[in-house]
Amino acid sequence: MTDRKPTADLDELTVDLDLAHVFHSWSAQGGGRTPFVLAGGLGSRVWDHSGTTYLDFSSQLVNLNIGHQHPAVVRAIVEQAGLLATVAPATANLTRGQAASRIVARAPDGFHKVFFTNGGADANENAIRLARLHTGRDKILSTYRSYHGNTGAAIVATGDWRRVPNEFARGHAHFFGPYLYRSDFWATTPEQECERALRHLERVIVSEGPSGIAAVLLETIPGTAGVLLPPPGYLPGVRALCDRYGILLILDEVMAGFGRTGSWLALDLYDVVPDLITFAKGVNSGYVPAGGVIIPDSIANDFDTTVFPGGLTYSGHPLAMAAIVAALDAMESEGIVDNAARIGRDVLAPGLAELAERHPIIGEVRGVGVFWALELVADRATREPVGAGVMAKIKAELLARGLLPFIAENRIHVVPPCVVTDAEAAEALSIYDEVLSLL
Template sequence: MELDAELGERAHDLDRAHVFHSWSAQASLDPMVIAGAAGCEVWDFDGNRYLDFSSQLVNTNIGHQHPKVIAGIKAQADVLATVAPAHANLTRGEAASRILARAGDEFSKVFFTNGGADANENAVRMARLVTGRDKVLSMYRSYHGNTGAAIVATGDWRRVPNEYARGHVHFFGPFAYRSEFWSDSPEQESERALHHLERVIQAEGPAGIAAILIETVPGTAGVLLPPPGYLAGVRALADKYGIVLIFDEVMAGFGRTGDWFAFQNPELNPEGVVPDLITFAKGVNSGYVPAGGVIIPAWIAEAFDDTVFPGGLTYSGHPLAMGSIVATLDAMAEEGIVENAARVGRDVIGPGLRALGEKYDVIGEVRGVGVFWALDLVADPVTRSPIGPAEMATLKKALLSRGLLPFAADNRIHVVPPCIVTDAEVERALAIYDEAFAEYSAR
């Protein structure tokens, strides 16, 4: 598309006149207009270019406009642009088989959805149906999507005006830096968080609990890596009380942690525990066409061999989405993109961010893995009190003015580039972060 400032103005004016934005008070919006993108960069109609270290909504894992994915979508459009989900089509089968090959032998089927929220909706539905129970336990520090059950399973503020679904109970997950359990080590945090979870299970009545739904790595809540033994402990509690364990890998899956799935990362899950259901979206095709799904083991799939599964979507397994998934997963395997995410996180992003943490008091904690990192920003490094919205706005402006598009949430800067990011791009981003924090600290 031609880079013309007048086109940018028209795009902005049309948006403000006609588009209703999510999670926003509409009158004060002034959205950035994106004209195009490639790889790890986006640009506007004035020709200003930005390193996309937000991956948009932490979903463009393969980067923008990957030629193999674009070609896969175009090729599918030439053959079959749409079809009802009741029919079989080759590309859907190919997509499912590739996803299952990455998930592991414990799983046998994929139910396709339009995104992560409805993936979580249907995972919860499956858990309730196979157990005959109702309650769903999830963390306060979590985000699971903005549909009926998914938003009520969510723990953050967005749940509160949307609490219309039934049977949801929340608990505190582990977070050693801001511990709810007065812990003084990650190991103690894990032990006490598991004790808390078991007490919630017991107090709520185990015989009525269908599922424990957790993000393997809570993402929007702050890239909260599970401490030693936590995932194994949750698995043990689910087994003890006959509860279905759902890992929400919508944000963490398909390369983000340097593995195909976060639960396969030995640093996060050294015991190698496996959930009963996995939900996914985002990185499976980097959002090029809306898609998500639930990865299902045989024992749950077989429960519906002779019983109707009461769920479905008009666009479940949409051919264009399936074409984008096949092309994405093939390209990621062929080009070593997941391996790149692991290496660049270990060798470049992690060391660089930790050096910034040593340099600036405002950075209270650096945490992450792969291309999934967060800087927890504090007004006081001793009390760990978070910085406020005005300070965050100042830092975000400083980053944008230097050509970096950040992901900012609450008091955090999330460092979440595409999995294809190069060492040179990371070094460029680190220099921008350094300049922005230097400017902030010199105020």
């Protein structure tokens, strides 16, 4: 913690100001809401003004891959602010060029350009724009179990409930991706789920008219929808369908990228090369908002003599770029991506499996790296999800024991920072065990 003296008065002031003046996303604004206060953090822990400390197993919105207040990233932001705090996007800036070079170094061969955005939503927005301009087609296909952001086209590409009141963008259609635990295809094995999901996608492509489809947009591993690891062969199969019909494949790495899966990009785990890659979150852990599209030469070359009709005032903002450079350098030099892989393999995988053996409420455990979900059910035989009341109790009990969780529908997402230690992971597993024992 900092040297500031703990005081509950600041917590009360924070809540009062928030309730009076802050309009929150995805929330009803009244109804006795009590905002959760955070005042500081370090590594995998956060605290409020009173000094109450929590182990952060949410990574905020699954973006804090490098942990809270990493000194190298904070120092880089401060140094850049002292040198040049902002600059127009058309200007060449050394820090921006360094950030772009580090990002493309982690991409597949042939990707040499980055279009910087302010976050993941506008990264997907501009990937959709690039796909439409490159192909001369309009329609975008994406899955129902997905989240791609809250801008015009990105929210309509999203499949979950948040799309429905926001369907103002044109040219979108949805399909079901693989999810063996709740298969839409009556599958009982990963092989069946893969084969039938690909057959379903091809039927949608044909039914929607291949000549009008610009791109298939997929989260490499759907995150908010449940950490849904694609079965072996699925992503290569989607790639083959896209090639067959002249459709681009966009992989959304906003949540899964830059260490979350124990690899630099989640696509590194699968035998697939997309046509466009979107990123945000983990690229600098959200210390300063940043995202972007990684573009291959085959698409970037379209705009050698043609104007790209898109731009953002803060594209490649120097403070965000300094944070990217420092974060990616620290992740490499400190072995942070390797740590995420090891923690997932040696601590979380066996620990969560052991929890599932002891607690019938856990229907399925799935994940990789520091990207896991516990799907909770009222009955393992029927796989009926537990209700909102149960999840609210779980959240309250976890917080009471000093663990900050990520709760979504009937799931606990186990998503600590990539810098999490063995001891912190063991501590979280013990807290999960204690709370699940109450149910």
